[in-house]
Amino acid sequence: MHDKMNHELNPRISADCVIFGFDLNTLNVLLIERETVVGLDTYKALPGDLIFEDEPLDTAANRVLNELTGLEDIYLEQVGAFGDPDRLSKPQDRAWLKAVRQDPDARVITIGYYSLVGMNNYVPQPASFARAATWIPIEEIGELAFDHREILDGALKKLKEKLTVQPIGFNLLPEKFTLSQLHRLYEAILGVELDKRNFRRKMLKMDILESLEERQEGVPHKPSQFYKFNEQKYHDLLKTGFDNFGF
């Protein structure tokens, strides 16, 4: 303590959410399009805002996400804290902050979160002061506001790691899905090609998918079989077999 007192920080805290969606073809991220203050241009940002006093971080992330996009009750996983003192200092960002924040010069430390949702289940609701919340294919996302690009990259990295360690990603698909769709999802997230036969073998051996009687209809090729995710078996598996990797 002692002589440090007057240096102590008095910052704001925000939560920013990286929401991944999958349209059965490419991976998308839910972004807010903001009007730049000067005029015609828009620029993109993650849905995020300051958190309230006495509000737990996870709760805040969910509230903020809901306010900006309409999404509700999403399981959000933390990416980490981003607190570079210069993270709000790009001119465009400063202009926006001045227009919208009570104390635009305050340092803001943000907690990044990420989650996966099915794009089908959900059509974004533009909120009051966001121009629009929209799904953007991940390869088309360039620069973002603040350090949001860094947060996005961090989230994607965590998502990849998680995917290689345990089968997640079912949230990204509709309830009934085909193995090809799941295959494409894995390729989209990991950004690599995966051998079709080996992928299927491995997936099925895990014994967490249930094949349905149903098949695709009206497609101009051999119809694909539908599967669904068996949550029960998945949780059984998590408890037994997933701790022992490596050794």
Add this chain to the structure above:
Amino acid sequence: MHDKMNHELNPRISADCVIFGFDLNTLNVLLIERETVVGLDTYKALPGDLIFEDEPLDTAANRVLNELTGLEDIYLEQVGAFGDPDRLSKPQDRAWLKAVRQDPDARVITIGYYSLVGMNNYVPQPASFARAATWIPIEEIGELAFDHREILDGALKKLKEKLTVQPIGFNLLPEKFTLSQLHRLYEAILGVELDKRNFRRKMLKMDILESLEERQEGVPHKPSQFYKFNEQKYHDLLKTGFDNFGF
């Protein structure tokens, strides 16, 4: 924004560090022993303190760690943000805060960090207002101040995950070490028994260890061969072969 303004949070930020050490036998954590304000008792906390204005988070974590323990220039990895509004509300914690903080009622959100250091290389230096920084074997750590137990558990979990994915942990050992010591280290971190022969085979196959001519001396059994870690080969390996797990 709008009507939310008056709810906006005005918290403090702190950094707390989980420093793991290994005494060639058991895993230890570097803890601060604080006097309780009432009197004779001590209680334990992670080294941590408030961060300064305009100070990057990582820098702050290193500074705080240095001030409390004397450790310098440690690579700290983030565990995450911990921000439960009640995290400072245990009576003991409140007493301590009142004694030592300018604004003891302010909400404090903390960023947890962890790192590995060699216990041999380092003998903790007690700092001014910490009673003592000491290594405590991880099995002997019970309750800690605030939510530090939660932070510690989170750090240990991350450490385990990382260890299974890539060979770290060399920072925890002296420069020259034996395979048995490395073996014990892995067992201590993962908390499981690992087959000796299989462990050695796997470790050596990675080709990141260099066997030295030297052997143990003065031990009442067959002397063990010393190895050292080849940082060059390790970094080569990281670039090529470590991304492709799982698929």
Add this chain to the structure above:
DNA sequence: GACCTTTGTGTCAAAAATACACTTTGCGAA
């Protein structure tokens, strides 16, 4: 019915994981 597109399937070889027990070395005690 010819053609296009995507699904779905099997095998073989190489690599990795697992389980498992005895000999070696050096010290200390009798």
Add this chain to the structure above:
DNA sequence: TTCGCAAAGTGTATTTTTGACACAAAGGTC
């Protein structure tokens, strides 16, 4: 000096997992 103790060090056989690879089946379109 030898006997015992404690930890180091070493190899094999079996099973499991990975990775590479090609062609027939189904259904729609023209």
